[in-house]
Amino acid sequence: MMLLTIKNIRKDYTRGKVFSAVDNVSLSLDAGDFACIMGKSGSGKTTLLNIIAGIVTPTNGRVILDNTDIYSLDDKHAALFRNQNIGYVPQGGSLLANLNAIDNICLPFYLYPQLNQQRLGHQQCMDRALALLEQAGISYLKSMFPAQMSGGEMRRVAIIRSLICSPQLVLADEPTNDLDEDSSQDIMQLFQRINQQGTTLLIVSHDSDVACYAKQQFKMAAGKFV
Numbered sequence: 001m002m003l004l005t006i007k008n009i010r011k012d013y014t015r016g017k018v019f020s021a022v023d024n025v026s027l028s029l030d031a032g033d034f035a036c037i038m039g040k041s042g043s044g045k046t047t048l049l050n051i052i053a054g055i056v057t058p059t060n061g062r063v064i065l066d067n068t069d070i071y072s073l074d075d076k077h078a079a080l081f082r083n084q085n086i087g088y089v090p091q092g093g094s095l096l097a098n099l100n101a102i103d104n105i106c107l108p109f110y111l112y113p114q115l116n117q118q119r120l121g122h123q124q125c126m127d128r129a130l131a132l133l134e135q136a137g138i139s140y141l142k143s144m145f146p147a148q149m150s151g152g153e154m155r156r157v158a159i160i161r162s163l164i165c166s167p168q169l170v171l172a173d174e175p176t177n178d179l180d181e182d183s184s185q186d187i188m189q190l191f192q193r194i195n196q197q198g199t200t201l202l203i204v205s206h207d208s209d210v211a212c213y214a215k216q217q218f219k220m221a222a223g224k225f226v
C-alpha cells in the first residue's frame with residue numbers, strides 16, 4: 001500500500017540569486033518501507049525532509065501522505081494531521097533538560113492534548129511511554145534526566161518520543177550524527193525494530209554505515225536525486 005508520495009518538489013531560496021535547494025524531486029514509499037536519503041552537507045536533504053514533515057512549505061510540488069495532500073489543508077488541520085501521522089526526530093539534541101525520559105516522551109501529549117486521541121490520563125500516558133521504552137530495551141532510562149544520559153541514550157529517547165502518537169511515518173534527520181560507532185549501531189537497531197513493528201521510516205544521513213540498515217536508498221546531490 002502506497003503511504004507517501006512526493007511529486008516534483010522544488011524549494012527555492014534566495015542568496016544573492018535564486019537557487020533550488022531541492023530541485024524537482026519525486027519519491028514514493030509503501031507502508032513498511034525503510035528508506036534512507038544520503039548526500040553531502042548542503043545537498044538539500046534536511047530541506048526535503050522538512051518539506052515532507054510539513055515544516056517547510058515547498059515552492060512547488062505536492063506531498064501526499066495516506067491520500068491526503070498535506071499542503072492543501074489549512075494551517076490548523078495541517079498541524080493536527082502531521083502531528084498525528086508523522087513522527088519527527090530532529091537533528092541534534094531535542095529533549096528538554098528539566099524533564100526525565102518519561103516526561104520527555106509524553107511531552108507531545110502535554111503540549112497538544114488533541115493528539116491524545118485515546119484520551120489517556122496522565123498515568124496512562126506515562127505507562128505508554130514506559131511500554132515504549134521497554135520495547136526498545138531501555139526502560140532503565142525512565143527516570144533519568146538528559147544530563148544523566150549519553151548522547152546515544154538521549155537520541156534513543158527522542159526516537160521513542162516520535163512514536164508516542166503511533167505515527168504511520170517517522171522521519172529522522174542525521175540520527176547518528178556525533179555518535180560513536182557502537183551508539184550508532186544501537187540507534188539503527190532501534191530503527192530496525194521500529195520498522196519491523198510496521199512503522200514506515202525515512203532517514204536522512206551522510207553516513208553509509210547508517211544507510212546500509214535501510215531497505216531503500218536514495219542519493220541526493222545539489223538538490224536532485226542522482
Ligand SMILES: Nc1ncnc2c1ncn2[C@@H]1O[C@H](COP(=O)(O)OP(=O)(O)OP(=O)(O)O)[C@@H](O)[C@H]1O
Pocket residue numbers: 013014015021039040041042043044045046047048
Ligand atoms: N532558510 C534558508 N535560506 C536560504 N538558504 C537555505 C535555507 N535553508 C537551507 N538553505 C540552503 O539550501 C541548501 C540545502 O540545505 P540543507 O540543509 O537542506 O542541506 P543538507 O543536505 O541537509 O545539509 P546538512 O547535512 O548540512 O544539513 C544549502 O545550500 C543551504 O545553505
